[in-house]
Amino acid sequence: MMYLLVAGLAATMTTALPPSGDLNALVDLSAERLLLADRVAAAKFGTDQPIDDPVREQQVLDRAAAMAAEAGLGPAETVVFFRAQIEMSKTVQRGLFDRWTRHPERAPADRPDLAADVRPRLDRITAAFIDRLAATADLRAATRRCRDLLLVAEGEADRRHRLDPLHEKALHGAIAPICAG
Numbered sequence: 001m002m003y004l005l006v007a008g009l010a011a012t013m014t015t016a017l018p019p020s021g022d023l024n025a026l027v028d029l030s031a032e033r034l035l036l037a038d039r040v041a042a043a044k045f046g047t048d049q050p051i052d053d054p055v056r057e058q059q060v061l062d063r064a065a066a067m068a069a070e071a072g073l074g075p076a077e078t079v080v081f082f083r084a085q086i087e088m089s090k091t092v093q094r095g096l097f098d099r100w101t102r103h104p105e106r107a108p109a110d111r112p113d114l115a116a117d118v119r120p121r122l123d124r125i126t127a128a129f130i131d132r133l134a135a136t137a138d139l140r141a142a143t144r145r146c147r148d149l150l151l152v153a154e155g156e157a158d159r160r161h162r163l164d165p166l167h168e169k170a171l172h173g174a175i176a177p178i179c180a181g
């Protein structure tokens, strides 16, 4: 009986406790998504597919909101967060289009498949985001502690991913809603 009680408690604890309560993994996902914007831009550059795709944006936001509700997160705040990810992805894409237009020799040689390859990867990041947003829910508030942790996580992500100024600026914008409370 005692054994069953302890085993049951341990099982509850391992599922209830978030593996990492800090903001590093969350910011890291944001950086990964912005680096994936390079692949999105490469898929569109030199084609007639525009950077802005409002239909796809709505799909991303609807799916994120549905997953957020299931995870016990507020759909409205989750949409604000994902909107920032999308806006900053477009900032990166526009910056790269500009760079590649001015320096065609720097344009990517290959054209990734947006529907078959890049968007499924973005979708996987959405699911991982929900997980991390849920794990950091207590921390994400308009507090000094949140802002301090965010600053550290941002610096680490900049370094770890060796972000250039374009991606660095985009990461700064993408993570802005995290401590908005």
Ligand SMILES: O=C(O)C(=O)C[C@]1(C(=O)O)C=C[C@@H](O)C=C1
Pocket: 040, 051, 052, 053, 054, 056, 057, 060, 085, 086, 087, 089, 090, 119, 122
């Ligand atoms: O999937 C695309 O086409 C993208 O450009 C990515 C993305 C996004 O960040 O999810 C960004 C801009 C588009 O308006 C739609 C979606």
